[in-house]
Amino acid sequence: MDLGWLLWTSFLILVPFILMEISSSFKFHFKLVSYCVLCLLISALAAPMCLLRNGGRTVDNMRIISRVVRSLKYFFGIRFEVKGLENFQIDGPCVIISNHQSILDMMGLMEILPDRCVQIAKKELMYAGSVGLLTYLGGVIYINRKRTSDAKSIMAAVAQAMISDNLKVWVYPEGTRNNTGDLLPFKKGAFHLALQSQVPIIPVVYSSFTSFYNQKKNLFTGGTIKVEILPKIDTSDFTEKDITDLTEKCHQTMRQVFFRLSNKPYKDNGQSNCAQ
Ligand SMILES: CCCCCC/C=C\CCCCCCCCCC(=O)SCCNC(=O)CCNC(=O)[C@H](O)C(C)(C)COP(=O)(O)OP(=O)(O)OC[C@H]1O[C@@H](n2cnc3c(N)ncnc32)[C@H](O)[C@@H]1OP(=O)(O)O
Numbered sequence: 001m002d003l004g005w006l007l008w009t010s011f012l013i014l015v016p017f018i019l020m021e022i023s024s025s026f027k028f029h030f031k032l033v034s035y036c037v038l039c040l041l042i043s044a045l046a047a048p049m050c051l052l053r054n055g056g057r058t059v060d061n062m063r064i065i066s067r068v069v070r071s072l073k074y075f076f077g078i079r080f081e082v083k084g085l086e087n088f089q090i091d092g093p094c095v096i097i098s099n100h101q102s103i104l105d106m107m108g109l110m111e112i113l114p115d116r117c118v119q120i121a122k123k124e125l126m127y128a129g130s131v132g133l134l135t136y137l138g139g140v141i142y143i144n145r146k147r148t149s150d151a152k153s154i155m156a157a158v159a160q161a162m163i164s165d166n167l168k169v170w171v172y173p174e175g176t177r178n179n180t181g182d183l184l185p186f187k188k189g190a191f192h193l194a195l196q197s198q199v200p201i202i203p204v205v206y207s208s209f210t211s212f213y214n215q216k217k218n219l220f221t222g223g224t225i226k227v228e229i230l231p232k233i234d235t236s237d238f239t240e241k242d243i244t245d246l247t248e249k250c251h252q253t254m255r256q257v258f259f260r261l262s263n264k265p266y267k268d269n270g271q272s273n274c275a276q
């Protein structure tokens, strides 16, 4: 058989697949860009509302921010099934830890955000245009992940502010976005924070997004996210020397819930769950 003819035939057979791939990649990126544009737009809308209502940077702005951000889910066909909201009903400050899969997490965060709660974020977020401005107005605490000593001293100041200003602090202990269908090992900042300020930890788990959002497969459709707010973990029995045990305990508890909510069989990963 003529080689040229064979190559042409193979090419023609592949054309529909190539077009499908380009179109699914286009659709995925179009939706992702739309999400970012909407974030920028609603942030530009919410920032003046915060300034008019509360005058400047304060955690009180989080009420306005969460109300506005909650509208985003309707644009993307995302539904939330929330369990355990009563576990947020505690007097006083606490550290809230949750898994972090993607930038879509902002919707899940705002869906259940309790009163007087600020988040720890990478400092680069400050420069994300109107989104950055809104995070600033909401009282988000920025850390420089490239300088451990700076991050630690900011966390020490946060430990004091939590008590003096009666704040809840939301930390993503994986320290980065992770959409692998499992949890990454936890960094220890959140646990030092809870011990230094002698407050309980409340774990929050979101089910895996992989069935409706997957960057590698260009998948971004609507879907349901299950959220569970777990009972508080009392830290009064732990001291700084038990930090690894506390981190492991929280990771194990959350990983079990993560697999259950994501309808996946739980397997022990047989490794340390603290980031080294
Ligand atoms: C959708 C619309 C949007 C619209 C806009 C919305 C607007 C507003 C809404 C606001 C919402 C904003 C939410 C933003 C979310 C953003 C999420 C993120 O940015 S995630 C990334 C940043 N977060 C984190 O990194 C938190 C988790 N990381 C940690 O806890 C880390 O430990 C650290 C950052 C504190 C330090 O990290 P690193 O430099 O990598 O160092 P480590 O390896 O973790 O630790 C080294 C050793 O130091 C010990 N350690 C850590 N912390 C402390 C401490 N506070 N005190 C004392 N010692 C500490 C640690 O134990 C290690 O020692 P070892 O001996 O090895 O145990």
Ligand SMILES: CCCCCCCC/C=C\CCCCCCCC(=O)OC[C@@H](O)COP(=O)(O)O
Pocket (backbone or CB within 6 Å): 036, 037, 039, 040, 100, 102, 103, 104, 105, 106, 122, 125, 127, 128, 129, 130, 131, 175, 176, 177, 178
């Ligand atoms: C004038 C400057 C214009 C800048 C334009 C910036 C465009 C960005 C616009 C919208 C983005 C919406 C992002 C919503 C907030 C997402 C917070 C977030 O999820 O941060 C990721 C961080 O947790 C971990 O980062 P890495 O996974 O380690 O990386």
